Amino acid sequence: MTTPQRKPYYLIGHRGFPAQYPENTLAGILAAIAEGADGVEFDIQISKDNIPIVFHDDTLERTTGISGALGEYTYSLLERISAHEPNRLGQTHLPEPITSLAALVQELKKWPEVQAFAEIKQEIFLRQNREKTMLSIGTILETIKSHCTIISFDSDILILARQQGFKIGWVLEALDADSFNLAQQLNPNILIVDYTKLPADGPWPGPWQWFVYDIVDPAEAAKAIERGITFIETWDIARLKGHCAHL
Numbered sequence: 001m002t003t004p005q006r007k008p009y010y011l012i013g014h015r016g017f018p019a020q021y022p023e024n025t026l027a028g029i030l031a032a033i034a035e036g037a038d039g040v041e042f043d044i045q046i047s048k049d050n051i052p053i054v055f056h057d058d059t060l061e062r063t064t065g066i067s068g069a070l071g072e073y074t075y076s077l078l079e080r081i082s083a084h085e086p087n088r089l090g091q092t093h094l095p096e097p098i099t100s101l102a103a104l105v106q107e108l109k110k111w112p113e114v115q116a117f118a119e120i121k122q123e124i125f126l127r128q129n130r131e132k133t134m135l136s137i138g139t140i141l142e143t144i145k146s147h148c149t150i151i152s153f154d155s156d157i158l159i160l161a162r163q164q165g166f167k168i169g170w171v172l173e174a175l176d177a178d179s180f181n182l183a184q185q186l187n188p189n190i191l192i193v194d195y196t197k198l199p200a201d202g203p204w205p206g207p208w209q210w211f212v213y214d215i216v217d218p219a220e221a222a223k224a225i226e227r228g229i230t231f232i233e234t235w236d237i238a239r240l241k242g243h244c245a246h247l
Contacts, residue, residue, distance in 0.1 A: 009225045010038035011240055012117065012233040014214050015056065019236035022063065022085040024054045026099045030107060037237045039115030040108075041151075041213075044101055044137060046124050051075035052101035052137050055083070058123035062087070064098075071127050075100065101140050108144050116141075116148040117169065117211075120157050134160040141166070155186055169211060172197075180204055190231065195224055202227055218243030 016028030017035060029040050043056040048071055060066045060073075065086045070078070082095040101118075108116050118141060124133050134157060141148050150161040151169035158168040169190035172179050175197055183191060188208055195212035203210045211231035215221045221232050221240050234240045 009229065009244075010115065010231050011036075011221075011237060011244065012039040012041055012115070012211070012231050013037040013237045014041050014233045014235050015043065016040060017235075017237050019216075019238070022083055022089060022093050022096050024056055024063075025083055025093075025096045026054075026104060026107065027093065027096055029054075029104065032237045033111055033114055035237045036241050037114065039117060039231070041117040041119060041233060042104065043119045043121055044124075045070055045121050046128070046133065046136070047075040047078055048072060049074045049076075050128070050132070050136055052140060053078060054099050054101055054104050056121070058121070071123075101137065105140055105144055108148075112144075112147050114147065116144055118148060118150050119171070120150060120152045120154065120161075122152070122154050125154065125157075130154075130157050130160055133157065134164065138164045138166065149190060151190070151192060155182060158186065158188065175199060175204070183208070192231075195220065195229075198224075198227070198229075203229070215240065 013032030015023035017032040021028030021031050024042050032040050042054050044052050045055040046052055058070050060068050060070055063083045063085050064081050066081060078098045081098050083098045084093040084096040149167040149169050151171055152158055153171045155170060158170055162168050167189040169192050170186055170188040171192040190211050191208045192211040195215055209230040212224050212229050213233035215232055215234050216236045218240060221244055224232055
């Protein structure tokens with residue numbers, strides 16, 4: 001019996017499919033899956049009443065047009081706000097409600113073959129501790145644990161995520177000696193970095209896989225794949241899917 005070969009690379013929708021849809025919205029994430037994304041990445045913030053929501057910024061204005069700090073709103077208020085990115089996309093996607101993490105997970109349960117990369121934003125820890133944060137988020141993500149990786153710039157939250165049995169991915173701010181030493185101690189499943197920061201001599205060797213963001217140029221994606229990068233994250237999943245199919 002022949003053992004199936006592992007796919008050499010995976011294309012990941014960065015915050016869903018922002019080239020055509022508002023970022024971090026249910027519509028955009030499901031559209032990325034429909035386009036054939038191997039995985040989707042999304043960001044997690046937390047409302048005033050400790051409800052995890054799918055959102056990148058700690059303020060509302062950029063994606064909703066409404067001023068104010070996200071942490072000052074309860075979820076019952078947030079779910080009435082449309083995150084249709086009016087400044088970038090006009091009124092094309094109005095209304096597109098801010099979604100809860102729980103609602104997104106209910107959809108992702110239908111797609112066990114699609115990898116989920118859930119980024120816990122650091123701004124949360126200015127308002128509540130990591131233990132409370134990981135408890136609320138981990139409880140919701142538990143039902144997709146088999147195909148979910150928790151990622152963050154914050155290494156301490158990743159330690160807690162691993163204690164709960166999740167795969168973890170550390171987002172690197174720099175590829176320097178201190179980061180390499182911490183990576184060896186943390187030993188994440190995945191190391192994540194801006195593709196423009198990859199050194200000329202290639203990514204660090206180690207037990208981890210590499211994940212790069214944010215590539216929209218098919219030629220850059222091809223270079224990353226040739227260098228052995230496993231996960232290629234993009235804002236335009238349709239463009240990369242079409243150009244990379246032969247690689």
